[in-house]
Each structure stands twice: as C-alpha cells, then as structure tokens.
Amino acid sequence: MNEKELRSMSGFLLFAIGLIMLFGGFGFSIYEGRPNVGILVSIIGFIILIGLTVINPNEAVVTTFFGDYMGTMKQSGLRWVNPLFRRKKISLRARNLNGQKLKVNDKLGNPIEIAAVVVWRVGDTAKASFEVDDYTKYVEIQSEAAVRHLAGVYAYDTMEAEEVEVPEFTLRDGSGKINEMLEAELTERLSRAGVDVLEARISHLAYAPEIAGAMLQRQQASAVVAARRQIVNGAVGMVDMALAMLSDKGIVELDEERKAAMVCNLLVVLCGEKSVTPVLNAGTLYP
Numbered sequence: 551m552n553e554k555e556l557r558s559m560s561g562f563l564l565f566a567i568g569l570i571m572l573f574g575g576f577g578f579s580i581y582e583g584r585p586n587v588g589i590l591v592s593i594i595g596f597i598i599l600i601g602l603t604v605i606n607p608n609e610a611v612v613t614t615f616f617g618d619y620m621g622t623m624k625q626s627g628l629r630w631v632n633p634l635f636r637r638k639k640i641s642l643r644a645r646n647l648n649g650q651k652l653k654v655n656d657k658l659g660n661p662i663e664i665a666a667v668v669v670w671r672v673g674d675t676a677k678a679s680f681e682v683d684d685y686t687k688y689v690e691i692q693s694e695a696a697v698r699h700l701a702g703v704y705a706y707d708t709m710e711a712e713e714v715e716v717p718e719f720t721l722r723d724g725s726g727k728i729n730e731m732l733e734a735e736l737t738e739r740l741s742r743a744g745v746d747v748l749e750a751r752i753s754h755l756a757y758a759p760e761i762a763g764a765m766l767q768r769q770q771a772s773a774v775v776a777a778r779r780q781i782v783n784g785a786v787g788m789v790d791m792a793l794a795m796l797s798d799k800g801i802v803e804l805d806e807e808r809k810a811a812m813v814c815n816l817l818v819v820l821c822g823e824k825s826v827t828p829v830l831n832a833g834t835l836y837p
Contacts, residue, residue: 553676553744556613556621561602561628568602571595601633608642610675622675640678644671644748647693651754654701656721661758662706664721666697668736669749677744685743692739693750700732706757721755728752789816 572595579588603623605611611623613635623629624642631637647668656662670689672678678685700721707722719727733750740747793809 551619551676551680553674554619554621556623556631558603558623558625558629558631561630564598564630565602565628568595568598572599597633598630601630601635603629603631603637605629605639610640610642610672612638612640612675612679614638619676619680638679640672640675642672642675644669647689648753649693649697652694652697652701653758654698656701657703657705660706661760662701662721663754663756663758664697664701664752665754666693666732667749667751667753668693668747670736670740670745670747672744673746674744677742682743685745688743689740689745693736696732696735696739700728700735704728706755721752785816789813792816 571591573592575588575590575592575595577588578591579585603611605623605626607626609624609626611629613620613623613631615632615635620632620635623631647670649666649668651663651665653661653663668689672685682688705720707720721728729751732752733747736747736750789812793812
C-alpha cells in the first residue's frame with residue numbers, strides 16, 4: 551500500500567455556513583414554529599462542522615471510509631472533507647531516537663557496549679498506518695536489531711582485528727563507514743513502515759566493564775612494544791652509522807671483539823629507559 555494524496559476543500563467558508571445553519575435552524579424552530587425544518591437544518595450544519603479538520607505544518611491526516619484507505623491530506627490550515635471519513639493525524643516532523651546502551655558481542659566474541667542515535671521521519675503515511683501495528687515502536691525495535699547485527703559483524707578495534715580475517719575497518723576506527731552502513735541497513739529495515747532515515751550514527755562504543763581493565767592493559771602493552779620496536783630500529787641505525795663513519799674516516803681500527811663491545815655499549819645507552827653514567831678509561835684502549 552502506497553500513499554496517495556487526498557484533495558480537500560478550504561474549511562473557512564464551510565465553517566461559516568455550518569455555524570449559520572446550526573444556530574439558524576434553532577432560531578427557525580423557535581420563531582417560525584416549524585421545529586422539524588429547523589432541526590433538519592441544524593443537523594445539516596452540525597454534519598458540515600464535523601467535516602472540518604485543522605492540519606498543522608508538517609502534519610498529515612490519513613482518511614479511511616468504512617475500512618478503505620481514501621488518501622492523505624497534507625495541506626495545512628482549516629480543511630474540510632467528507633464528514634463520514636475517519637481521520638488519523640500523523641506528524642511528519644523529524645524525530646530523534648536516542649538508543650539505549652546495548653551489551654553485545656563483537657565479531658571476536660568480546661562483550662562490548664554500543665548505542666546509536668537515529669534521526670527519522672514518516673515518509674509514507676499509508677505504510678506507517680497500515681503496514682505495521684505501531685510505527686514508533688517498530689522504529690525502536692528495528693534500530694536495536696540493526697545495531698546488534700552491525701556490532702556482530704565487525705571487531706571492536708584494529709588490535710583485535712589483526713588476529714582474524716576481518717574487513718579493513720573496525721567499529722572503533724571506521725566510524726564514518728560504520729555509520730553509513732548502519733544508515734543503509736536501517737533504511738532497508740524501516741522502508742516497510744514508510745519511515746525515512748535522515749541520519750544514523752554510533753553514539754557510544756566501549757568494552758563491557760568486566761573486560762575493560764584487561765583490554766586497557768593489553769592496549770598499553772601493545773603501545774609499549776610498538777614504542778620499543780621503534781627505539782631499537784633507531785638505535786641499530788645509529789650504531790651502524792657510527793661504525794661506518796669510524797671506519798671510513800680511519801679514526802680507529804676495531805677488531806670484531808671491540809666492535810661487539812662498542813655495539814653493546816651503544817645499544818645500552820640508546821635503548822635504556824634511564825640516563826647512563828659513562829665510565830672513562832684513562833689508560834690504554836687495549837689493557
């Protein structure tokens with residue numbers, strides 16, 4: 551079922567006519583002594599007034615007639631339609647859904663907390679009214695299902711992703727792409743209810759409290775290892791450069807044993823966490 555527009559009449563003139571007939575019929579019954587005619591005129595005026603509907607901006611009115619969908623009115627102002635039509639107002643304004651924090655498992659089975667914010671609006675009033683029982687509840691449930699599904703497809707961060715074969719981005723470092731995929735999945739899920747997704751993004755992402763401490767220690771350890779690796783690479787390059795310069799300029803000739811001792815000392819100086827205290831040899835180089 552798709553939405554179709556229902557043309558309606560401006561209600562200002564009919565509002566005046568209905569009031570005149572309603573009160574005029576009572577007056578006609580009292581002063582003219584013809585109550586049957588006066589009551590009939592008043593009833594007609596009352597029926598005319600029943601057909602009036604006030605439609606605010608960004609609001610729609612879905613009409614049915616004995617179970618048949620007649621159309622949707624979107625013209626704002628005072629409108630008039632068949633008084634026998636059943637009318638239901640639906641807001642077309644944008645709405646925010648601030649999802650609750652969900653505890654789910656990522657692709658690697660690690661428990662994480664995740665939440666999303668969804669901006670949506672009703673795009674097709676016919677589907678929103680007749681395809682689902684309660685479109686607002688439908689949006690909440692399907693949004694939660696989409697977030698759970700997305701969290702189970704990707705790993706939390708790159709450190710975890712290195713252990714298994716996963717896509718090139720993760721929940722943590724691929725926020726832009728993740729938000730696009732979440733929006734696309736929500737658009738597909740909510741199209742049945744005639745809902746347009748304007749924006750969807752992850753608003754909260756963290757490890758579950760029971761493993762947060764352990765994961766923090768693991769991240770810190772990985773950072774220390776990466777830093778040490780860079781320090782060692784730099785130190786080896788500096789030692790190689792020092793030995794090459796000493797040899798090229800003929801400053802001193804070192805045998806293999808002396809080179810090994812020099813390399814060991816330089817690496818201790820360059821890679822040590824604390825400042826070293828040099829020991830000066832005042833005697834011969836070869837004691």
